[in-house]
Amino acid sequence: MRRTMIKNLSEKKGQEVKIKCWVDxxxxxxxxxxxxxxxxxxxxxGIIFGKPEVLESAKDLRNxxxxxxxxxxxxxxxxNINKDIVNGDVEIExxxxxxxxxxxxxxxxxxxxNLDVSLDNRPYVLKxxxxxxxxxxxxxxxxxxxxxxxxxxxxxxxxxxxxGGDAEGGAEVYNVEYFKNSASLATSPQLYKQIMVGxxxxxxxxxxxxxxxxxxxxxxxxxxxxxxxxxxxxxxxxDVMDMFADVMRGIKKNLEENAKAxxxxxxxxxxxxxxxxxxxxxxxxxxxxxxxxxAENAIGEPDxxxxxxxxxxxxxxxxxxxxxIFITHYPVxxxxxxxxxxxxxxxxxxxxxxxxxxxxxxxxxQRRHDYDDLVEGMKMKGLNPDDFKFYLQxxxxxxxxxxxxxxxxxxxxxxxxxxxxxxxxxxxxxEINRIDTLLNE
Amino acid sequence: MRRTMIKNLSEKKGQEVKIKCWVDxxxxxxxxxxxxxxxxxxxxxGIIFGKPEVLESAKDLRNxxxxxxxxxxxxxxxxNINKDIVNGDVEIExxxxxxxxxxxxxxxxxxxxNLDVSLDNRPYVLKxxxxxxxxxxxxxxxxxxxxxxxxxxxxxxxxxxxxGGDAEGGAEVYNVEYFKNSASLATSPQLYKQIMVGxxxxxxxxxxxxxxxxxxxxxxxxxxxxxxxxxxxxxxxxDVMDMFADVMRGIKKNLEENAKAxxxxxxxxxxxxxxxxxxxxxxxxxxxxxxxxxAENAIGEPDxxxxxxxxxxxxxxxxxxxxxIFITHYPVxxxxxxxxxxxxxxxxxxxxxxxxxxxxxxxxxQRRHDYDDLVEGMKMKGLNPDDFKFYLQxxxxxxxxxxxxxxxxxxxxxxxxxxxxxxxxxxxxxEINRIDTLLNE
Numbered sequence: 001m002r003r004t005m006i007k008n009l010s011e012k013k014g015q016e017v018k019i020k021c022w023v024d025x026x027x028x029x030x031x032x033x034x035x036x037x038x039x040x041x042x043x044x045x046g047i048i049f050g051k052p053e054v055l056e057s058a059k060d061l062r063n064x065x066x067x068x069x070x071x072x073x074x075x076x077x078x079x080n081i082n083k084d085i086v087n088g089d090v091e092i093e094x095x096x097x098x099x100x101x102x103x104x105x106x107x108x109x110x111x112x113x114n115l116d117v118s119l120d121n122r123p124y125v126l127k128x129x130x131x132x133x134x135x136x137x138x139x140x141x142x143x144x145x146x147x148x149x150x151x152x153x154x155x156x157x158x159x160x161x162x163x164g165g166d167a168e169g170g171a172e173v174y175n176v177e178y179f180k181n182s183a184s185l186a187t188s189p190q191l192y193k194q195i196m197v198g199x200x201x202x203x204x205x206x207x208x209x210x211x212x213x214x215x216x217x218x219x220x221x222x223x224x225x226x227x228x229x230x231x232x233x234x235x236x237x238x239d240v241m242d243m244f245a246d247v248m249r250g251i252k253k254n255l256e257e258n259a260k261a262x263x264x265x266x267x268x269x270x271x272x273x274x275x276x277x278x279x280x281x282x283x284x285x286x287x288x289x290x291x292x293x294x295a296e297n298a299i300g301e302p303d304x305x306x307x308x309x310x311x312x313x314x315x316x317x318x319x320x321x322x323x324x325i326f327i328t329h330y331p332v333x334x335x336x337x338x339x340x341x342x343x344x345x346x347x348x349x350x351x352x353x354x355x356x357x358x359x360x361x362x363x364x365x366q367r368r369h370d371y372d373d374l375v376e377g378m379k380m381k382g383l384n385p386d387d388f389k390f391y392l393q394x395x396x397x398x399x400x401x402x403x404x405x406x407x408x409x410x411x412x413x414x415x416x417x418x419x420x421x422x423x424x425x426x427x428x429x430x431e432i433n434r435i436d437t438l439l440n441e
Numbered sequence: 442m443r444r445t446m447i448k449n450l451s452e453k454k455g456q457e458v459k460i461k462c463w464v465d466x467x468x469x470x471x472x473x474x475x476x477x478x479x480x481x482x483x484x485x486x487g488i489i490f491g492k493p494e495v496l497e498s499a500k501d502l503r504n505x506x507x508x509x510x511x512x513x514x515x516x517x518x519x520x521n522i523n524k525d526i527v528n529g530d531v532e533i534e535x536x537x538x539x540x541x542x543x544x545x546x547x548x549x550x551x552x553x554x555n556l557d558v559s560l561d562n563r564p565y566v567l568k569x570x571x572x573x574x575x576x577x578x579x580x581x582x583x584x585x586x587x588x589x590x591x592x593x594x595x596x597x598x599x600x601x602x603x604x605g606g607d608a609e610g611g612a613e614v615y616n617v618e619y620f621k622n623s624a625s626l627a628t629s630p631q632l633y634k635q636i637m638v639g640x641x642x643x644x645x646x647x648x649x650x651x652x653x654x655x656x657x658x659x660x661x662x663x664x665x666x667x668x669x670x671x672x673x674x675x676x677x678x679x680d681v682m683d684m685f686a687d688v689m690r691g692i693k694k695n696l697e698e699n700a701k702a703x704x705x706x707x708x709x710x711x712x713x714x715x716x717x718x719x720x721x722x723x724x725x726x727x728x729x730x731x732x733x734x735x736a737e738n739a740i741g742e743p744d745x746x747x748x749x750x751x752x753x754x755x756x757x758x759x760x761x762x763x764x765x766i767f768i769t770h771y772p773v774x775x776x777x778x779x780x781x782x783x784x785x786x787x788x789x790x791x792x793x794x795x796x797x798x799x800x801x802x803x804x805x806x807q808r809r810h811d812y813d814d815l816v817e818g819m820k821m822k823g824l825n826p827d828d829f830k831f832y833l834q835x836x837x838x839x840x841x842x843x844x845x846x847x848x849x850x851x852x853x854x855x856x857x858x859x860x861x862x863x864x865x866x867x868x869x870x871x872e873i874n875r876i877d878t879l880l881n882e
Contacts (some may be wrong), residue, residue, distance in 0.1 A: 039642065398507050437831050
């Protein structure tokens with residue numbers, strides 16, 4: 001008999017079925033046994049009643065044992081029906097249980113855990129209802145990102161991770177022993193996606209990037225998944241912001257269509273993305289912060305403090321019904337060498353950050369596409385253009401005006417779901433003292 | 442006026458349009474100028490005639506300059522119509538050209554190049570018709586892989602690249618300086634995708650993996666993109682082979698739907714995947730090789746020689762109309778520690794290689810899901826189970842029978858397109874002496 005997925009069981013009333021699943025809970029009571037069974041699609045209640053030989057075969061079962069269960073789908077008595085959950089109206093009356101694998105668990109799966117315990121026991125803890133919901137949502141965020149960009153004519157490519165130097169010119173990098181040479185791990189696919197604009201005009205990449213940051217905070221990861229796009233033939237950074245807003249709408253729509261149950265289970269708030277996204281220059285945001293929002297020491301600073309980002313997001317949500325706000329025109333000094341300087345606002349760049357639910361999730365902007373201008377940008381940052389000869393080829397041989405963004409997958413997952421720590425949104429977070437298990441110092 | 446993509450121009454006869462593009466070719470002839478313009482969607486012929494001021498503005502244009510061209514779409518004279526190409530029946534009569542960026546090229550873009558020149562000039566050379574076709578096909582291979590697995594209920598996840606040790610236990614690894622510790626780059630997402638089977642039953646990952654192999658051959662890359670899936674609740678390795686065959690069918694279908702023009706341009710042969718994929722044990726393949734195919738020194742060996750793989754593929758194609766052939770039951774000694782040993786054929790594993798058009802593109806099989814059996818596998822390979830404590834948690838806490846595969850993206854791209862060297866199918870191949878530019882020894 002073929003396996004039936006648990007979510008489809010309530011369509012099988014009166015029929016014999018076979019399911020393959022985990023024992024989610026088990027309770028023995030005299031000559032009866034009660035179970036919840038779980039597969040990736042859902043849960044269902046099971047019962048052994050009046051079948052001593054089945055009871056005998058099931059007597060060792062404990063939580064998380066892996067089983068193949070045969071039985072008949074019965075309608076539950078009216079008083080026991082739970083209309084709020086999948087299969088709340090049925091149970092499986094068990095005729096046979098075959099054990100596929102045993103299990104021994106360190107603690108109950110759905111306990112509330114502190115983060116250290118959760119990370120120490122990751123392979124087990126990821127199976128919890130909460131974690132399965134978080135990472136299903138994360139998979140659907142990636143799908144929404146990709147499908148939206150594909151629909152706008154973007155081509156996906158795989159960016160290399162072993163690189164000669166630090167693309168962003170400033171981030172802390174991991175060194176790799178590369179045969180007789182030394183190399184480093186990419187902090188971003190930036191230079192490659194610019195090269196690829198010369199090839200396919202519109203490109204995106206999904207992949208891990210690496211930041212050797214020594215601090216361990218609730219905002220940082222040492223390895224994270226970056227969702228990057230880059231588009232050619234733009235007028236300016238506003239085209240990039242428009243595209244990113246469309247990507248966010250695509251992600252939201254995909255989540256509502258394919259992860260509604262998980263969003264509800266995790267009590268995620270609705271994502272507010274109005275037709276017009278609030279957009280202001282950094283200098284305007286700083287005046288707003290001091291004059292209306294009660295902040296201090298904002299005006300004239302080259303960047304926003306985390307507290308300022310929170311205040312601006314609160315403002316955008318309350319006053320403008322938006323979870324997203326664009327801050328543009330960061331000073332040249334605070335942005336990477338490839339950032340385009342605004343001809344009409346010298347010293348400031350056609351760059352932006354996207355703040356979302358209190359925190360920066362995206363950095364983006366227009367890039368320098370003119371060869372001489374780009375070399376000038378390198379020199380201003382004290383970089384040696386000779387170190388970028390390969391990259392510069394793309395700018396010598398016909399590069400359109402272009403721009404793009406980088407979006408941190410774990411961070412957007414965290415903010416959509418209202419998780420406290422970005423590590424809760426990372427499957428296997430790398431920390432200064434942890435690669436899966438704790439490292440020795 | 443909005444930009445029209447070049448592929449849509451023949452629908453605009455008699456209309457004014459604006460295109461944004463590269464100068465693909467240019468020829469000045471007295472008071473006239475003739476162009477081919479190229480954007481990501483196609484090419485079109487352009488002409489300047491009887492417009493001295495436009496001619497003057499265009500006089501510096503050379504190949505690969507980036508331009509915005511306004512003009513009128515004219516039907517070409519009957520004798521000049523080329524029905525075999527997109528826009529072969531139209532040309533754009535240019536009324537204005539705006540220069541977006543200039544270019545200076547090292548050689549003609551579509552020249553035949555040797556591999557070293559191609560790699561030295563990658564950011565430029567990737568723009569050639571051939572390379573754009575290769576990497577469009579590659580993007581569609583990934584899309585076909587992903588869409589097929591999504592349709593079968595697989596969940597995508599991002600596997601970490603910085604790892605504590607070598608998952609495959611044998612491949613050569615790159616060391617990473619990880620703060621005060623040492624770490625390495627993942628040679629495969631294997632251990633993580635097995636852990637994720639405990640979470641989502643069916644999972645896949647697309648990402649780069651790293652092999653510190655010192656030899657530089659036409660078959661090897663030091664960093665490549667691996668397409669991996671893993672599925673729970675299987676009966677044995679045959680379920681995995683069936684799923685992989687379906688994935689290949691999905692890739693083929695997606696290519697035919699979305700990259701037909703590129704396959705034709707590259708003269709790719711049709712991919713033959715019959716309903717029944719030829720499948721034989723290694724020992725049977727070795728007998729076939731010696732008794733029917735004229736090979737020597739095959740029987741009794743623990744693995745196939747590259748020449749044997751080619752002979753078996755030739756046989757499968759000619760005799761069984763298949764580009765794909767599965768070889769199963771490699772000896773325990775030749776497979777990683779997690780490979781499932783066949784109860785009915787001791788010393789041999791429920792593993793397989795998929796050979797495709799002459800070469801192995803996939804390694805896969807059923808895995809050991811029983812904790813004790815897995816620990817036994819580690820010990821047999823001389824590995825210390827204490828080094829795998831994190832991974833083993835998944836096997837202690839309820840792991841279903843499962844199996845999966847890893848597919849090299851560049852290698853399958855190479856074979857589908859009949860390219861001589863796998864590096865031709867890698868955007869930015871890493872070699873022992875090259876990370877984009879040549880390294881100093």
